[in-house]
Amino acid sequence: MNNENGFHDNGHRPLIELRRLHRYFGETRAVEDMSFEVFPGEVFGYIGPNGAGKTTSMRILATLDEPTAGDAFVDGFSVIDDPDRVRRRLGFMPDYFGTYQNVNVREYLDFFARAYGLRGKERNRSIDSVMEFTKLDRLAEKPIDGLSKGMKQRLCLGRTMIHDPAVLILDEPAAGLDPRARIELREMIAELAQMGKAVLISSHILTELAEICDKVGIIETGQLLAVGTVDEISAQSQAKSRVRLRALGDGQPLVDWLARRDDISELTAESELLSFNHEGGQAEQALLLREIIGAGFEIVEFASKTKSLEDVFLHVTEGRVQ
Ligand SMILES: Nc1ncnc2c1ncn2[C@@H]1O[C@H](COP(=O)(O)OP(=O)(O)O)[C@@H](O)[C@H]1O
Ligand SMILES: [Mg+2]
Numbered sequence: 001m002n003n004e005n006g007f008h009d010n011g012h013r014p015l016i017e018l019r020r021l022h023r024y025f026g027e028t029r030a031v032e033d034m035s036f037e038v039f040p041g042e043v044f045g046y047i048g049p050n051g052a053g054k055t056t057s058m059r060i061l062a063t064l065d066e067p068t069a070g071d072a073f074v075d076g077f078s079v080i081d082d083p084d085r086v087r088r089r090l091g092f093m094p095d096y097f098g099t100y101q102n103v104n105v106r107e108y109l110d111f112f113a114r115a116y117g118l119r120g121k122e123r124n125r126s127i128d129s130v131m132e133f134t135k136l137d138r139l140a141e142k143p144i145d146g147l148s149k150g151m152k153q154r155l156c157l158g159r160t161m162i163h164d165p166a167v168l169i170l171d172e173p174a175a176g177l178d179p180r181a182r183i184e185l186r187e188m189i190a191e192l193a194q195m196g197k198a199v200l201i202s203s204h205i206l207t208e209l210a211e212i213c214d215k216v217g218i219i220e221t222g223q224l225l226a227v228g229t230v231d232e233i234s235a236q237s238q239a240k241s242r243v244r245l246r247a248l249g250d251g252q253p254l255v256d257w258l259a260r261r262d263d264i265s266e267l268t269a270e271s272e273l274l275s276f277n278h279e280g281g282q283a284e285q286a287l288l289l290r291e292i293i294g295a296g297f298e299i300v301e302f303a304s305k306t307k308s309l310e311d312v313f314l315h316v317t318e319g320r321v322q
Contacts, residue, residue, distance in 0.1 A: 015198035045213030062092035091160035150181030246301035
């Protein structure tokens, strides 16, 4: 049962699609009317604070929970109508790693390979290829309760991809990793995207996802507040950059002059150092500086900082965080 609306202008179908997804737990609106798409080869970052609804929506995609309303599709198959087909095409990496005693790396992967119905040579090939991909091949005989956090995370990713799914759902995979393990994770995710898989990855740490993701969705209390590339989201949020300005002499006339403009907001003055949000891009800022000087102010410092993903997030969620 293919999703008939699945064809899009860029010529291929989304591998992941949420369509007006809702999930309520009693009074709690964990997911509220969430829609987005992830295409083959794309890494989609799911950013939001704890309790935003990331895990709930990922669990629905992974067929571990059902929506209150709406639907979600994996490779065109509905999680409600076709959960078996969804499961075969998707790997879900939860945000916890259970404890296992007396199981080594190979046995652990073998268990999951069997669970996915892989047999004989095919099973061994899958295990070997996953161990190579996650650089666990030399640790095949190592008991998993003795692995480092980074190794466990690689093993968990390995188990998620044992049946070579087209879609990977990774819930907070970078949490608690040291910098080196994070870089390794980022490289593996990039490689998975190059293979044409669609990757949905969540984090409550905004900066963590900026370099890994092609697109990000910012979610808060179950709602998608913004979606797009980091640049697109910056553009959507009104103030693009924060400008710092220092003038010679009394700053008050300049403060008054700036306060009359409507491309400037959140103006603050600390002795002669002024700072404000400016809506324009670099060209508009160059023009602004020329106008300030043209108006007779003596400027000794003019610096502008483009907003980071974190600033953008704060702006997008402004007033909506409870
Ligand atoms: N099984 C459940 N029963 C009741 N409330 C739940 C359940 N699972 C999640 N919630 C609530 O739904 C909201 C979203 O949680 P969650 O999806 O885990 O957020 P996130 O993963 O973004 O931190 C939270 O308010 C949480 O308490
Ligand atoms: Mg979560």
